[in-house]
Amino acid sequence: MIAGCGARGAINAVIDGLRRSRTFDVRIVGTDADEFAAGRGLVDSFVQIPRADVGGYREAVARVVDEHQPVVVFPLADQEIGALHELSDGLGFMLAALNRVSAPLCLDKAAGLRMLHEHGLSEGAAVVVTKPGEIRRAVEIEHPRLRMPLIAKPRSSSGGRDAWLLEDSPTPLADWESEFIRVVSVDEFETLNQDRLAQFVLMPFIAGSHYTVACVTIQDQLVVLPIRRRRFSPGVTWSGQLVEHPRIDAVMRKLDSIIGLAPIANVQLVEDSDGALTVYEINPRLSTTSSVFSSIGVNVPDALLHELTGRDFNLGPAPWGATFARYAQEVVWYGDAAHD
Known part of the structure; x- marks a missing residue:
């Protein structure tokens, strides 16, 4: 079972790898919140289920597992991993994800960055702001050592899919343009995200x-x-x-x-x-x-x-x-x- 088969790359990488299995005659059921998920046409069965952060997700997964009896579940979206770890024991499937002890630390981007910093593996500690409108104050008053450009991403996110590059004067170098789609000033970022409730993590951008x-x-x-x-x-x-x-x-x-x-x-x-x-x-x-x-x-x-x-x-x-x-x-x- 592939959970999140609308994830970019799923249709030409994970599914293809499973189809090429040396031992198993693989049958794949895919799930996603999007009715028109990118991998829908490439799996053997597709079931639309709610997002992991709304009601009914766990019940929907249980119904899929009961009907299709998957042996291994491959999650391709971070948001589903916590719930799938909780469900795996009772529903009897194995989860192709980081072990349940380490996974929570990595799902919380701020906690993960602090751990990396403590062990000398990350440049600078993370800064968590309670809402996008507080980034200017966090940078200029609370953490004056931070210097632009900065990466901003939700504290809980799926990889880098919602990352922003913040720059005082958003005229990025050529090689930055291929790395971050959204290159904006702090003021623009706050305006674009003013209605979001998510906490954002700030970290230095390193070329x-x-x-x-x-x-x-x-x-x-x-x-x-x-x-x-x-x-x-x-x-x-x-x-x-x-x-x-x-x-x-x-x-x-x-x-x-x-x-x-x-x-x-x-x-x-x-x-x-x-x-x-x-x-x-x-x-x-x-x-x-x-x-x-x-x-x-x-x-x-x-x-x-x-x-x-x-x-x-x-x-x-x-x-x-x-x-x-x-x-x-x-x-x-x-x-x-x-x-x-």
Whole structure:
């Protein structure tokens, strides 16, 4: 079962990886709050369910599990992980997400950043503001050491899909434009988000090479797969390269010793011009980006499927240097077919 099969990347990464399983004849049921979720046409069955933050979500998941009897559930949205952990024991499925001890720390972006800072893995402590309208005061009065540009994202979010880059004069450098879709001044940010109730986390923006790192545990061994993000926007990497990076490997093993990354975690970090590594986010789930190499033998979704069901699996040597690119495709429905 894929929970959140409308997530960008699900249709061309996770689903494809599962279809390529070495052992299992996979049947996939997908769920999403969006009736027209992107992955709807690529799963074997689709069920629309409520969002995890509204009433009826747990009951809807229970009905799906009762009808389809999934063995493993792959959550692709952070917001569902807490509830799915709670449901997994009673409903009898296994969850392909970070373990229930470590997951809450990573779901709270502010708490996660503080932990990383305490262990020397993050540049600067997080600042939590109670509402968007308080960011100016937080920056200028309460935390004067903070300097623009800053990243602002909801305290509870799904990856980087709702990230903003705040700049005094929003005329970003060329390489920033590919990293953050929304580049705004603080005043513009406060105006655009004035009706939102969410707390926002502020963190320094660090220019450099950005990485998304898949950390998957196979038979008690941590496998680290760093992917350098060549071109990306919030929530999706459009082009990336699998790279061998011993220092990133060492940082991931240190992080594993601190909180435990089994069975799967997706870590975001940046390497600045001096070579310093800064971890700025831990996503407690499978990354769609780490799934794109299944076609050349590095099948992380299948590895998770085997690990959670107690089957032996050899991920094989990583094809360092392998590069991928995503592209948008226009699909048009016309006439009666548009209503099917």
